[in-house]
Amino acid sequence: MRILLFTGKGGVGKSTVAAGTSALAAARGQRTLVLSTDAAHSLADAFGTPVGAEPTKVAENLFVQQVDAQRRFEQSWADIQGYLLSVLDVVGVDPVAAEELTVIPGAEEVLALLELRLHALSGEWDVIVVDCAPTAETLRLLALPEALGWYMQRVFPFERRVVKALKPVLTRAAGVPMPGDSVFDAVERLHAELDEVRALLSGPESSVRLVMTPETVVLAEARRSFTTLSLFGYRVDGVVANRIFPDAEGDAWRAGWVAAQAAVLTEVEESFPGLPLWKSVYRTGEPVGVEALRDLADEVYAGSDPLAPPVGEGPMKVTRTTNGAVLELALPNVEKGDVDLARHGDELVVTVGSYRRLLSLPAGLARHQVKGARVSEGALHVRFEEKTP
Ligand SMILES: Nc1ncnc2c1ncn2[C@@H]1O[C@H](COP(=O)(O)OP(=O)(O)OP(=O)(O)O)[C@@H](O)[C@H]1O
Numbered sequence: 319m320r321i322l323l324f325t326g327k328g329g330v331g332k333s334t335v336a337a338g339t340s341a342l343a344a345a346r347g348q349r350t351l352v353l354s355t356d357a358a359h360s361l362a363d364a365f366g367t368p369v370g371a372e373p374t375k376v377a378e379n380l381f382v383q384q385v386d387a388q389r390r391f392e393q394s395w396a397d398i399q400g401y402l403l404s405v406l407d408v409v410g411v412d413p414v415a416a417e418e419l420t421v422i423p424g425a426e427e428v429l430a431l432l433e434l435r436l437h438a439l440s441g442e443w444d445v446i447v448v449d450c451a452p453t454a455e456t457l458r459l460l461a462l463p464e465a466l467g468w469y470m471q472r473v474f475p476f477e478r479r480v481v482k483a484l485k486p487v488l489t490r491a492a493g494v495p496m497p498g499d500s501v502f503d504a505v506e507r508l509h510a511e512l513d514e515v516r517a518l519l520s521g522p523e524s525s526v527r528l529v530m531t532p533e534t535v536v537l538a539e540a541r542r543s544f545t546t547l548s549l550f551g552y553r554v555d556g557v558v559a560n561r562i563f564p565d566a567e568g569d570a571w572r573a574g575w576v577a578a579q580a581a582v583l584t585e586v587e588e589s590f591p592g593l594p595l596w597k598s599v600y601r602t603g604e605p606v607g608v609e610a611l612r613d614l615a616d617e618v619y620a621g622s623d624p625l626a627p628p629v630g631e632g633p634m635k636v637t638r639t640t641n642g643a644v645l646e647l648a649l650p651n652v653e654k655g656d657v658d659l660a661r662h663g664d665e666l667v668v669t670v671g672s673y674r675r676l677l678s679l680p681a682g683l684a685r686h687q688v689k690g691a692r693v694s695e696g697a698l699h700v701r702f703e704e705k706t707p
C-alpha cells in the first residue's frame with residue numbers, strides 16, 4: 319500500500335494535484351481512495367460530482383471521500399463528548415452551544431486522519447491519497463501522541479487512580495461530575511490510535527508532496543513546511559510547481575510573470591536538492607472532472623512513476639560508532655543557530671523556531687550521553703557516547 323499526502327499554502331492547487339494523482343493511480347489499475355481532511359467540499363468540486371461521507375465511486379478503481387467530522391466524532395468519542403457535555407451543563411452552557419463547543423477546532427482534520435487509519439487497516443486499497451489542510455498544521459498535530467507519551471505513561475494512570483478514589487467526595491463537593499472509566503478508556507484509545515496514524519504516515523510506505531506556485535512568498539512557506547515536516551519525521555518525496563505561465567509571445571505583463579516565475583523556479587530547485595520537481599502549467603481553464611485531472615497529473619509526472627516508493631533513508635538514521643552512535647535527523651534549510659537541543663530522560667527535545675519535537679530515543683541510545691551536535695548538509699547530527707562508569 320502507498321500513502322501520498324499533499325500539502326502547501328492555501329489555494330496553490332493541493333486538491334487539484336491530489337485528485338489528479340489519484341485519477342492517474344486508478345487509471346493504472348490501482349484501487350485508489352482519495353480523501354480530504356478539510357471541511358470545504360473541494361474534492362467534490364475538483365471531480366465535479368457530489369461526494370458523500372462514505373467512499374464514493376467516481377471512476378473505475380477510484381473512490382472519493384469527504385470525511386464527516388461531526389459524525390466521526392460522535393462515533394469515536396461519544397464518551398469524551400458525553401462527559402464534556404455533562405460538565406458544561408453544570409456550568410450552565412446551553413446544550414446546543416455545548417454540542418458545538420465539544421468539537422475542538424482542528425479536530426476535523428485529525429478525525430479525517432483517523433479515518434485514514436481505518437482504511438489503511440482494511441486492506442482494501444492499494445493507494446490512499448490525502449488532500450491535506452494548508453501547510454502541515456495537521457501533521458504537526460500528529461506529534462501530539464509522541465509529546466503526550468510521557469504523560470500517558472507516567473501521569474495518566476496515576477490520575478486515573480486518584481480520580482477513582484476521590485470521585486464520590488469531589489462530585490459532591492464541587493458539583494462537577496468526575497470523568498468515569500469510560501472517559502479514561504476513550505482518551506487512552508484515542509492516544510493509541512493517533513500514535514498509530516503517526517507511525518503509519520512516517521513509515522516507509524508514506525510520503526508528503528509539497529504543492530506550490532512559483533512565487534516568492536509561496537516558496538518561503540514551502541521551505542518552512544519542508545523543515546517542519548522533516549522535524550516531525552515525515553518524508554517529503556517531491557515538489558509540485560503548479561500554475562506555471564507558459565512561455566509564449568505575449569505582452570509585457572505576461573513576459574514579466576514568465577521571467578519572475580522562472581527566477582523563483584531556479585530557487586525552488588536549490589531549496590529542495592535531491593527531490594524531484596514536477597511542473598504543471600497554468601491551464602486555460604479549471605481542471606475539473608476525472609479526465610481533466612488525470613491529464614494534468616500525466617503532465618505533472620511526465621512519465622515518472624507517481625507511486626514510486628520514497629527514496630532515501632527517511633528522516634532519521636542512527637549509525638553506530640566505536641563507543642556510541644550518531645543520530646541523524648533531516649532538517650533542511652536550517653542553520654545551527656536555529657536549532658535548540660535538550661536531553662530529557664529518554665527523549666531528545668529538538669526545537670526549531672516555534673516548533674518542538676520530543677523525540678523518543680531508540681532503545682540502544684537511551685543510556686548514552688549527548689557528546690556534541692552539528693548541523694550540516696540539511697541534517698542535524700547528534701553524537702552519543704556510552705556513559706563511562
Ligand atoms: N494548473 C492549473 N491550471 C488552471 N487552474 C488550476 C490549476 N491548478 C489549480 N487550478 C484551479 O485553481 C483553484 C485552486 O485549486 P485547488 O482547489 O486545487 O487549490 P487548493 O490548494 O486545494 O486550495 P485550498 O487551500 O483552498 O484547499 C481551483 O479553481 C483549480 O481548479
Ligand SMILES: [Mg+2]
Binds near residue numbers: 332334360449
Ligand atoms: Mg483544497
